[in-house]
Amino acid sequence: MRKLITVARQFRDDEKGAAMVEYTVLLGIITVAVIATVILVGTWVGGQWTTLNTTLQAATPAA
Template identity: 70%
Template sequence: MLGYGFQPWLASLGSTPKGEIGVKKLTTMARQFRDDENGAAMVEYTILLGIITIAVIASVITVGGWVSGRWSSLASTLP
């Protein structure tokens, strides 16, 4: 009686084969990942942070160009 054949003494002990335990662990882990929303929220906040960062950089570049033009204009009008 080798392998996972019919083994009534295991059934009476309540023992399960190693492969079945592995599948149960894998199923439990998959269910936890599916139900866990922390990872999804972190991705959403990271994307939002990236969009805000791009908007701030674009604003600084635009305002910087405008300020530079004003300073040049002011410098050329002063004697």
């Protein structure tokens, strides 16, 4: 039990551990932002293609 308390104190006092946690949180935030951006841009592009397809079909004379 004493060893566990000692390890916990060392981890608390170690600034490298704190920096690692901060970088991990930052990486998580960036990852979520990138995924959200890709989804939003993908949805927008899909809508643009649908609009273009509809416009082109309406402009094409029936044979």
